[in-house]
Amino acid sequence: MTRLTLPVALRLLAIGGVLLVLSAVFAIAAGWLPPHRLRAATIVDALEAHDGRHPGFRRAHAKGLCIEGSFSSNGNGALLSKAGIFAKSDSPVIGRFSTGGGQPYAADGRLAFRSLALSLTQADGEQWRMALDDTPIFPVATPQAFVDFQRATTPDPKTGKPDPALVDTYMAEHPETRAFVRWQQDTPLSTSFANETFYSINAFRFIDDTGKTWMVRWSFEPETPFEAIDKATLGARPANFLFDDVIARLTRNPLRWHLIVTIAEPGDPTDDATTVWPANRNRVDVGTLAIDRALTEENGDCRSITFDPLILPSGIAPSDDPLLPARSGAYASSLARRDGEHGKPSALADDPEARRARP
Amino acid sequence: MTSPATRFPLAFRLLHWLMAICILAMLFIGVGMVSTVSEMRTWLIDLHKPLGILILCLAAIRLCIRLAYPAPALPADLPIPQRMAAHLSHLLLYVLMFALPIIGWAMLSAGGYPVQLFGTFVLPPIAPIDGPLFTFLRQAHTVLAMTLFAIILAHLGAALFHAWVRRDGVWQAMTLGHGQRRLPTSSTGYAP
Numbered sequence: 001m002t003r004l005t006l007p008v009a010l011r012l013l014a015i016g017g018v019l020l021v022l023s024a025v026f027a028i029a030a031g032w033l034p035p036h037r038l039r040a041a042t043i044v045d046a047l048e049a050h051d052g053r054h055p056g057f058r059r060a061h062a063k064g065l066c067i068e069g070s071f072s073s074n075g076n077g078a079l080l081s082k083a084g085i086f087a088k089s090d091s092p093v094i095g096r097f098s099t100g101g102g103q104p105y106a107a108d109g110r111l112a113f114r115s116l117a118l119s120l121t122q123a124d125g126e127q128w129r130m131a132l133d134d135t136p137i138f139p140v141a142t143p144q145a146f147v148d149f150q151r152a153t154t155p156d157p158k159t160g161k162p163d164p165a166l167v168d169t170y171m172a173e174h175p176e177t178r179a180f181v182r183w184q185q186d187t188p189l190s191t192s193f194a195n196e197t198f199y200s201i202n203a204f205r206f207i208d209d210t211g212k213t214w215m216v217r218w219s220f221e222p223e224t225p226f227e228a229i230d231k232a233t234l235g236a237r238p239a240n241f242l243f244d245d246v247i248a249r250l251t252r253n254p255l256r257w258h259l260i261v262t263i264a265e266p267g268d269p270t271d272d273a274t275t276v277w278p279a280n281r282n283r284v285d286v287g288t289l290a291i292d293r294a295l296t297e298e299n300g301d302c303r304s305i306t307f308d309p310l311i312l313p314s315g316i317a318p319s320d321d322p323l324l325p326a327r328s329g330a331y332a333s334s335l336a337r338r339d340g341e342h343g344k345p346s347a348l349a350d351d352p353e354a355r356r357a358r359p
Numbered sequence: 360m361t362s363p364a365t366r367f368p369l370a371f372r373l374l375h376w377l378m379a380i381c382i383l384a385m386l387f388i389g390v391g392m393v394s395t396v397s398e399m400r401t402w403l404i405d406l407h408k409p410l411g412i413l414i415l416c417l418a419a420i421r422l423c424i425r426l427a428y429p430a431p432a433l434p435a436d437l438p439i440p441q442r443m444a445a446h447l448s449h450l451l452l453y454v455l456m457f458a459l460p461i462i463g464w465a466m467l468s469a470g471g472y473p474v475q476l477f478g479t480f481v482l483p484p485i486a487p488i489d490g491p492l493f494t495f496l497r498q499a500h501t502v503l504a505m506t507l508f509a510i511i512l513a514h515l516g517a518a519l520f521h522a523w524v525r526r527d528g529v530w531q532a533m534t535l536g537h538g539q540r541r542l543p544t545s546s547t548g549y550a551p
Binding site: 008011012014015018019022023025026029030031037038039040043084124125126127143301303304305306308310311313314318320322324325326328329330332335336337338339340 | 386387388390391393394395396397398400401470471472473475478479481488489490491493494495497498508512515516519520523524
């Protein structure tokens, strides 16, 4: 039917060219062509390779417990940020205690992160989410280093242990990770979630109502007095001793922490979570977190959300720390994977003590 | 001047090209933001959400105009398979223009993500917080976005075929200039 003449052929070629160029630009935008981009899925793949795939569970901090409570602002924070959370008021909080790693049935008696994740809801509905660790510093400064660290310490299937040569090579290139490991070994460890300080890890920007920006980090400091655990006895503790302890404490009394905002001075690094700021920085107590209830994950609301540190109310904004978008992306990727799986809802579902945490 | 039956109304043509830019930008932003964990990710996501809601609003206005003013008839000599392909692709384009922003909004709702557009302006959730629903909607959002890009390629290819090969006035029905709709003649080089 079509009479294919030379001009027509050229015009058809031109149409093909337009579509090809558009497709190529799309492929470039999607990162399907080199150079290589670090994707959220790559981070989660590295976590799965390190700790195995446990369907239905978070790919990091797999073992956890939902908590509920409230945050009472004392009004001091309003001088630093216009976020509604800092107006003198009470805001509802849901959250999660967890231990580091991707193995949901790992024993609590090990040198791993202990974490507090929170979602605070302002009166206007805006939310402030965060995932805090019990260390003021992080072992790596960049997402690529995180992936490299996971890969270097992934257990060899033959020995069940990481290849020491790979670990050494990694550590030689990353003195900051070496420093973190030393810090973790040398610093006293608390006996409980209840007497632990939790840190924001990354720096953030607070924006006050005059538009001024304050570079900050924050921590939650416990009212429960610190008590050190004998690290030599860690391995002999019951598998769920940390979670059982906090459940038992919450059946008696609420647990409280003070939100302490630390203000950077010019020159303090805001893009490097492996370094601490000098100890003499200004610290402001902006309010009290009271946790009054624990629920295992199949009963609580903490399971199907992420504690994405970039879910921030107006008045709080990310710093230039490259870990922040990576945390946000990896948490979303982990959520999409675990939500599509049918796994056990909670590592603590069969724990006798945790039954007391049911409503 | 052109008669009303041969071209779309001016407002509709303006909307078509404005939305073409928005939707293409949106597709590129979408695949770009999920491809990286650099700071571009945060920046692109903050652009993706309000742009998606803008497209949803524009699609609603566009549908109203489309329903009020019938589209110019396709050339009488257009073969039936091409005619059907045109109608089907246009229907799919309309469906996806609505479906993608709504699914994106519902996906964020199901994942417990606040749909923050700008400043303190937050849209209400349109789905309950539900894990499997989040995963399903996220996959649907991706698959439908890729489908939309494929249909846009076909749509553009067909439009250029009308403009450059058939030269039958279909392209001029949507252009912004004072393009007089040409009548199909046997001198087009594409003989039926």
